[in-house]
Every structure is written in structure tokens, then in C-alpha cells.
Amino acid sequence: MTQTGFLTDATLCIGCKACEVACKEWNGVPADGFEWSGLSYDNTRSLGASTWRHVKFLEQPLRAGPQEAATGGPFRWVFLSDVCKHCAHAGCLEACPTGAIVRTEVGAVYVQPDICNGCGYCVVTCPFGVVDKRPDDGRAFKCTFCYDRQKVGLKPACATACPTESIRFGPLAELRQEGARRVEELRTRGYADAQLYDPASTTVGGIHAGFVILGEPENYNLPPAPEVPTAYLASAWTSAFLSAAVVFVAVCAAFGLT
Amino acid sequence: MSAPPRPGATEERLYQIRHAASAGLAHPSTPQIQARDSYYGLAALKPPVWTWEVPLYFFCGGVAGVSAVLGFVGHLFRADPAMVRMLLWMALIGAAVCPMLLVADLGRPSRFLNMLRVFKLRSPMSMGAWILVAFSGFAFAALLAHELQRAGVDSALLVNLGWLTEGLAAVTGLLLASYTGVLIGATAIPVWVAHRRVLPPHFLISGLGGSAAILELAGFLVPVTQALGFLAAGVETLLEAWFLFRRRPVDAPLHRGRSGGMFLAAGLLQGPAALLLRLVPIGTPVGRTAAAACFLLGSVLSRYAWIWAGRASARDPTSQFADQRAGLTRP
Numbered sequence: 053m054t055q056t057g058f059l060t061d062a063t064l065c066i067g068c069k070a071c072e073v074a075c076k077e078w079n080g081v082p083a084d085g086f087e088w089s090g091l092s093y094d095n096t097r098s099l100g101a102s103t104w105r106h107v108k109f110l111e112q113p114l115r116a117g118p119q120e121a122a123t124g125g126p127f128r129w130v131f132l133s134d135v136c137k138h139c140a141h142a143g144c145l146e147a148c149p150t151g152a153i154v155r156t157e158v159g160a161v162y163v164q165p166d167i168c169n170g171c172g173y174c175v176v177t178c179p180f181g182v183v184d185k186r187p188d189d190g191r192a193f194k195c196t197f198c199y200d201r202q203k204v205g206l207k208p209a210c211a212t213a214c215p216t217e218s219i220r221f222g223p224l225a226e227l228r229q230e231g232a233r234r235v236e237e238l239r240t241r242g243y244a245d246a247q248l249y250d251p252a253s254t255t256v257g258g259i260h261a262g263f264v265i266l267g268e269p270e271n272y273n274l275p276p277a278p279e280v281p282t283a284y285l286a287s288a289w290t291s292a293f294l295s296a297a298v299v300f301v302a303v304c305a306a307f308g309l310t
Numbered sequence: 311m312s313a314p315p316r317p318g319a320t321e322e323r324l325y326q327i328r329h330a331a332s333a334g335l336a337h338p339s340t341p342q343i344q345a346r347d348s349y350y351g352l353a354a355l356k357p358p359v360w361t362w363e364v365p366l367y368f369f370c371g372g373v374a375g376v377s378a379v380l381g382f383v384g385h386l387f388r389a390d391p392a393m394v395r396m397l398l399w400m401a402l403i404g405a406a407v408c409p410m411l412l413v414a415d416l417g418r419p420s421r422f423l424n425m426l427r428v429f430k431l432r433s434p435m436s437m438g439a440w441i442l443v444a445f446s447g448f449a450f451a452a453l454l455a456h457e458l459q460r461a462g463v464d465s466a467l468l469v470n471l472g473w474l475t476e477g478l479a480a481v482t483g484l485l486l487a488s489y490t491g492v493l494i495g496a497t498a499i500p501v502w503v504a505h506r507r508v509l510p511p512h513f514l515i516s517g518l519g520g521s522a523a524i525l526e527l528a529g530f531l532v533p534v535t536q537a538l539g540f541l542a543a544g545v546e547t548l549l550e551a552w553f554l555f556r557r558r559p560v561d562a563p564l565h566r567g568r569s570g571g572m573f574l575a576a577g578l579l580q581g582p583a584a585l586l587l588r589l590v591p592i593g594t595p596v597g598r599t600a601a602a603a604c605f606l607l608g609s610v611l612s613r614y615a616w617i618w619a620g621r622a623s624a625r626d627p628t629s630q631f632a633d634q635r636a637g638l639t640r641p
Binding site for chain 1: 347350353358359379383384421434435439488499514515533534536627641
């Protein structure tokens with residue numbers, strides 16, 4: 053099957069959170085607390101076991117392209133709907149010891165709830181801080197890329213609900229081209245700091261849910277150079293084997309000499 | 311008691327709020343995101359969700375694994391048979407306690423067998439599950455062979471099987487005591503990743519000292535436990551000095567806050583304190599016993615300190631992003 057993806061565009065998002073609501077509704081995701089964060093209009097704060105779409109609200113002392121703000125100094129309000137990145141080399145999938153996390157036929161990373169035993173290792177191996185354990189349930193949860201909807205030819209719930217097409221869904225290869233084209237267009241229109249977030253040059257090897265953003269990825273808590281933790285295995289295991297050999301020799305020496 | 315509101319006071323207050331909201335978007339109380347900053351300083355990673363059982367498992371696995379090594383090598387070099395027997399028992403008790411701790415930590419303990427659905431070289435958690443299963447089997451078989459021989463069962467096959475299982479328990483024991491460093495080192499948590507090369511020997515040596523310390527506390531105040539105790543405390547002292555000396559931004563959780571305090575206490579106990587108590591007064595039972603107790607306590611605390619440091623590290627997006635920009639996180 054064709055690899056599908058998301059392209060989420062911060063320059064089109066109006067911060068309505070319809071994606072958050074549609075995701076919760078369709079997937080039956082439980083409530084995750086009702087607390088005021090004091091951070092702009094973002095009371096969701098981050099993705100988690102019960103938050104699979106999260107609209108970020110950035111208040112920045114910067115100009116948004118050619119726009120003028122009537123606030124005395126430069127000011128812009130940027131919104132972005134964050135989601136699981138469905139990495140080409142996914143830390144959670146590589147680390148899962150039960151085989152609960154699999155790659156689906158559309159290229160998404162999916163946690164099978166009937167297999168997961170809640171060991172929590174995916175939580176610390178996701179370089180984007182997406183997947184988490186639901187305390188009252190015990191298992192790990194994250195965005196399923198609406199596997200059930202895609203199986204019957206429907207768009208994911210968030211993309212369907214998005215009123216401004218800030219969340220685009222489609223064939224991955226097309227969306228990557230579309231993302232590059234959109235950034236080019238934004239730049240010619242004066243949005244000099246528009247860029248495509250898709251860390252393809254790191255060991256993550258690109259993501260299936262790309263973002264068009266204004267400014268630096270750090271502002272959105274998107275890591276500038278995420279690495280898949282399996283990349284660290286060689287150095288860590290080498291150290292483990294070497295130290296095991298040295299300790300064995302040392303123990304032999306201790307018994308032999310005393 | 312507050313005075314009743316003046317007529318028009320509500321409207322006046324509303325006007326003030328509206329005025330502040332429109333004119334004061336850049337008000338000092340409004341948090342704003344600067345260039346190359348994080349998103350309101352919120353965590354960009356998820357902290358480990360592991361409960362108290364996991365660090366304790368790291369400790370028990372370390373001690374049990376090294377006990378199997380000491381038992382095998384001690385047997386090989388014809389050490390005190392009582393000590394060899396105790397080591398084999400320590401390995402087995404550890405092998406029995408470890409799975410219980412791990413199962414208790416699972417979100418769905420009834421599904422613990424799912425760990426053995428796949429054999430996945432890329433996943434240190436999967437490798438750990440298989441290492442633990444293999445170790446438990448070999449430790450049990452080795453002890454069984456040993457106890458049967460003690461009970462007078464005389465068979466060449468039993469002797470050979472005893473040697474084979476003791477050797478295999480030693481090999482898997484070395485892996486069990488060191489893989490936990492790989493387990494947390496090959497993650498996304500910055501402070502663990504930054505120490506992925508030093509964590510396996512750090513944990514292995516801690517297990518070595520812990521096993522020797524238990525022997526000493528049980529009364530085996532023999533030269534070999536003294537030598538192993540010196541070795542472990544010496545190496546841990548060097549490591550502690552190295553950790554104190556290195557103060558990169560990523561190391562902050564090892565020096566600051568609750569995790570930093572715990573880390574320092576653990577390092578001092580299994581490092582300099584255990585070393586000095588062995589030196590002064592030289593070789594007296596009281597000094598050695600105190601040194602053993604110090605090391606054991608430090609060894610347990612150290613595993614908790616590393617997990618706590620991981621939690622603090624996950625909550626610090628600033629140094630995480632800066633290190634990535636500087637290319638310090640490349641494999």
C-alpha cells in the first residue's frame with residue numbers, strides 16, 4: 053500500500069483545537085485533566101497517553117512575515133497542531149520488547165493494545181516525548197494514525213475535522229513535495245523564517261508527519277536533531293562486553309593471587 | 311468583610327482587564343517564547359515511568375549476576391567451598407527476586423510472558439528479558455547440581471553438568487550485571503545517553519562490590535573479598551571523581567536537586583567512604599564490615615539516583631536542544 057503521511061502547517065492553523073476534539077471523539081481517548089496552564093491558550097501542554105493531537109500556542113516578540121501588529125512592539129501568535137511523528141526509524145518501535153509496536157501497511161507506527169504489557173521502555177526511547185503510559189490502564193498509548201479509518205479509506209479524524217486544511221493527509225511522497233513547495237511560497241511572500249520540519253538527515257531518517265513552521269523547531273519543542281536511540285547501541289554494548297571481559301579477568305586475578 | 315461593590319466598579323474592572331489584554335500582550339507577566347528557546351520551558355521528553363522496583367532490580371540483578379561469576383571462578387580456583395555455595399545461593403535468590411520486581415513494575419503484570427514473544431537484538435529490554443531467563447535457568451541448574459553433589463550423589467555427568475551450568479551462569483551473569491547500563495544508555499534521555507559508555511562498567515563494578523560486600527557481611531572476611539572490595543571501591547572512587555569533575559549542562563541532574571544529592575551520597579558511600587574504611591584501620595573486621603555496609607547502601611542508592619537523574623534530564627529541554635545543535639548527541 054501507499055505510504056501515507058500528515059503535513060501540518062503552522063501558517064494555516066487558527067488554534068481552534070478541532071483536531072484535538074475530533075481525535076478524542078473518534079478514538080475514545082479519555083479526559084486528561086482540566087487545568088489552566090497560564091501559557092497562552094494552551095491548556096493541553098503536551099502530547100501524552102491521552103492526548104494524541106496537541107495545539108501549541110506560541111506568543112513571540114517577532115514579526116509574522118509582512119504582518120504589522122498593533123501591540124507597540126513586534127508580536128506574533130503562531131499555532132501548530134503537534135502529533136506523533138511516525139518516524140522512519142522509530143525509537144519506540146525498535147525498543148518495544150513484546151513486539152506490540154508495529155509498522156502498519158501505510159507506514160505508521162502502531163501500538164497494539166492487546167499485546168502491550170506496559171513495560172514503559174517506549175516512553176524513554178521516543179526522541180519526541182510522544183508515547184506515554186496511561187496510569188490507570190497501565191499500557192502505553194499514542195496516535196494510531198487512525199489505523200481503523202485508513203483501513204476503510206477514510207482520512208484520519210484530525211485531518212477531516214481541520215477547518216483550514218492546516219492538517220493535510222495524503223501520500224507521503226506528495227506531501228513532502230507539497231511541504232517544500234509551501235515553504236518556498238511562504239518565503240516569497242515575506243515569511244523569511246518559514247521552514248519544513250522533517251529531520252531526514254539524522255538517524256531518525258525522516259518523519260511521516262512533517263510540519264511547516266515559522267522560526268526554529270525549538271520554539272515548538274521539536275528537537276532540532278533527534279536521534280533514534282538504537283544508534284547508541286553499538287557504543288553501549290561494546291562498553292558492556294569490554295567491561296565484562298575486564299571484570300572477569302580481574303576476578304580470576306583476585307582468586308588466583310589470594 | 312469586604313465592602314459591597316460600588317456601582318460601576320465591575321464595568322471599571324472589566325475595562326481594566328480589556329485594556330491590559332489588548333495593550334499588554336507584551337506585559338511582563340505574559341510568558342513569551344524567544345528565538346531558539348523551548349516551548350515555555352515545558353518538557354520535550356517523557357520522564358521514565360518506572361516504579362521503585364526497577365532501580366532495585368538493577369541492583370539485585372547486578373549482585374546476582376556477579377555472584378554467579380564469583381561462584382564459578384571461586385570454584386575454579388578451589389576457594390572455600392562454603393563461600394562458593396553461598397555465592398551460588400545468592401545468584402539463585404537474585405534470579406528469583408529479579409523477575410518478581412520486573413513483573414510488579416509492568417502496567418499489565420498478567421502479560422509478563424509477552425516479553426518472550428519476540429527475540430529482538432535491537433531492544434535492550436528484550437535482550438534483558440532473555441538474559442534474565444537464561445541466567446535464572448543456569449543459576450538454578452548450577453545450584454541443583456552443587457547441592458546434589460553435596461548430598462552425596464556421585465556421578466561424572468553431574469560434575470560436568472555442574473561445571474557447564476556454573477560457567478553459563480557466570481557468562482549470563484556478567485551480561486545481567488552490565489546490560490542495565492545499555493538499557494538506560496540507549497534511550498532518548500540526555501543524561502543517560504551522555505553516559506552510555508560509562509554506565510555498563512559503572513553498574514557492573516557496583517554489582518561486583520555489592521556481591522563481595524554481602525559475603526563480608528556474612529562473615530567471609532577472607533583476603534579475596536578484601537581484594538575485590540578494594541577493587542570495586544577504588545574504581546567507584548575514580549568514577550565519582552570523574553562525575554564530579556565533568557560539569558557539562560547535560561550533567562546538571564547529577565549535581566543539582568534531589569537526584570544530585572542522592573547521586574553524591576551514593577557516590578561517596580560506594581567510593582571514598584568504602585575505600586577509606588578498608589584502609590583505616592587496615593583490615594580490621596569492624597572497618598571491613600563498615601566498608602561493606604557503606605558500599606552496599608551506596609550501590610542501591612546509585613541506581614535510584616540514576617533513574618531520578620533521568621527524570622530531571624527529561625524535563626530540561628534547553629540543554630537537550632543546545633547539545634543537539636552543537637552536535638554532541640550524534641552517535
